[in-house]
Amino acid sequence: MPGALLPRQFQNLEPYIDWTLTKESERRAKRLSSTMEEIQAFYDTIFPQMEAIVAYLDQFPLDQLPEGAQPLYSLTLSLVEVTSAVELYHQPHIIEAIVPARFRRVE
Amino acid sequence: METVTENKRWAKEYPELGTGPVPSESCISPEYFELERERVFRRTWLNVGRVDAIPNPGDYFLRALAVCKTSILVIRGTDGVVRGFHNVCSHRSNKLVWEETGTCRGAFACHFHSWAYNAQGQLTGVPDEDNFHDLKKSELGLTPVTTDIWEGFIFVHLDSDPQEGLVEYLGGVADQLSGGAFHKRTLTHTYKVEENANWKVALDAQNESYHLPFQHRYSFPGMFVLEDNRYLRLSGVKLYNHHAVWSTTYNSESTPTPTGALMNKLNTATTNSRLPMLGDFDFFVIFPNFVILQFRGIEDDHYMTYNFWPLAVDRCIWEINVHFPPAQTAGQKLSQEYLNHRICDVLQEDAVAHETLQIGLTSRAKTHLMLQDDEIQIRQFHKVLEDYMGFFNGRGQ
Numbered sequence: 067m068p069g070a071l072l073p074r075q076f077q078n079l080e081p082y083i084d085w086t087l088t089k090e091s092e093r094r095a096k097r098l099s100s101t102m103e104e105i106q107a108f109y110d111t112i113f114p115q116m117e118a119i120v121a122y123l124d125q126f127p128l129d130q131l132p133e134g135a136q137p138l139y140s141l142t143l144s145l146v147e148v149t150s151a152v153e154l155y156h157q158p159h160i161i162e163a164i165v166p167a168r169f170r171r172v173e
Numbered sequence: 174m175e176t177v178t179e180n181k182r183w184a185k186e187y188p189e190l191g192t193g194p195v196p197s198e199s200c201i202s203p204e205y206f207e208l209e210r211e212r213v214f215r216r217t218w219l220n221v222g223r224v225d226a227i228p229n230p231g232d233y234f235l236r237a238l239a240v241c242k243t244s245i246l247v248i249r250g251t252d253g254v255v256r257g258f259h260n261v262c263s264h265r266s267n268k269l270v271w272e273e274t275g276t277c278r279g280a281f282a283c284h285f286h287s288w289a290y291n292a293q294g295q296l297t298g299v300p301d302e303d304n305f306h307d308l309k310k311s312e313l314g315l316t317p318v319t320t321d322i323w324e325g326f327i328f329v330h331l332d333s334d335p336q337e338g339l340v341e342y343l344g345g346v347a348d349q350l351s352g353g354a355f356h357k358r359t360l361t362h363t364y365k366v367e368e369n370a371n372w373k374v375a376l377d378a379q380n381e382s383y384h385l386p387f388q389h390r391y392s393f394p395g396m397f398v399l400e401d402n403r404y405l406r407l408s409g410v411k412l413y414n415h416h417a418v419w420s421t422t423y424n425s426e427s428t429p430t431p432t433g434a435l436m437n438k439l440n441t442a443t444t445n446s447r448l449p450m451l452g453d454f455d456f457f458v459i460f461p462n463f464v465i466l467q468f469r470g471i472e473d474d475h476y477m478t479y480n481f482w483p484l485a486v487d488r489c490i491w492e493i494n495v496h497f498p499p500a501q502t503a504g505q506k507l508s509q510e511y512l513n514h515r516i517c518d519v520l521q522e523d524a525v526a527h528e529t530l531q532i533g534l535t536s537r538a539k540t541h542l543m544l545q546d547d548e549i550q551i552r553q554f555h556k557v558l559e560d561y562m563g564f565f566n567g568r569g570q
Binding site: 090 | 430
């Protein structure tokens, strides 16, 4: 285990710590550079815990998340990033879309 | 679930628009594009941003208006007034401000000879001033651009004395949306797509709901056709002097994705923050290149804007700005991010069509657009355009 970055009850998510990305552009790049197996494994692990994770996060004001909650929050944003790949497209990319880099997020 | 079943309803309401094919040469003709610079973009109010971007004295942003061959400095003065100026030094016309956004701390200094201007655009400093002949600094401020604000949206007009004031120009759109609580939402996401498409091709492609079940068959399968195979037609259309709005209802028969259902559960917000909506989804086209999209949400409505910035006859920038009510909880924020993510997938699919349409139009295999009744707003847009261009002669009737 790479160390206790996440609250104890969510430490089963530690193998997915490289999905803790704060920027949308980073999460998009991560999705596009991952295999469907990697995406599916992350989705399958975090999805059943989402209600518990959000209940934990909602104890705190969103702009004052304590240490440990911040990476957990980033993981939930990464679920948002991959959900369409898993539930709709069955591939990391949108099926018929422009090259992702051309849809530029200004951050 | 309500949908319009009467056929060709809008043509009956707006018979003056006719029902025939609409010429598409305006989307591919370089000569037409050159005339649009003068006759459309220098004669209309152009949205350049929102006041939220420059809340404090001295805050500014630059807005490149390639179609008008200029760049506008939009700045809040130390007196709190928002002004627009050409970003051009009075000395020898060098580019004055270089940072896209920032705060003027005292003065801007031109990189060429350090002529200095304050946040009100006044010329305050000239190095070696005594060596100039008859220099009147008070007359050499930055060149102002007509600027006005409606509901926090900043507009400029390249005419120093526009025929219509901003609210008069906005007409029915202002009547519908004024007091709309736009200021209770904040900019959460901005996207820019540089496209190989005429600005009108991109706008027209967004300006209808007929394409939704087909172009978005992957991102929203089954969402836009009802169970008895009726199409989800427009629930409302209002055509104004220069502008238009159309609306749809949501398809309550469609099944949410697992994450969609989850997000509805996670979002426990009780803010009930509403926009003045006509349907569940409203699409306001503010001529020539600005769109306000309003989305009904379970607890909060949100809005987006599009600006289609022409670069050349076959190139434009599609700028997308997303505004949500400030999220109070992680669950609310996640559900906003999820909704935005789904919409962005749709827009990335749309962008494909913008470019393949342009290729097809450029081939001149076809010379006209065939428009159905639920595309009447495209018909109206091209009529307004032709009116500005001085070309409207009843074609399409």
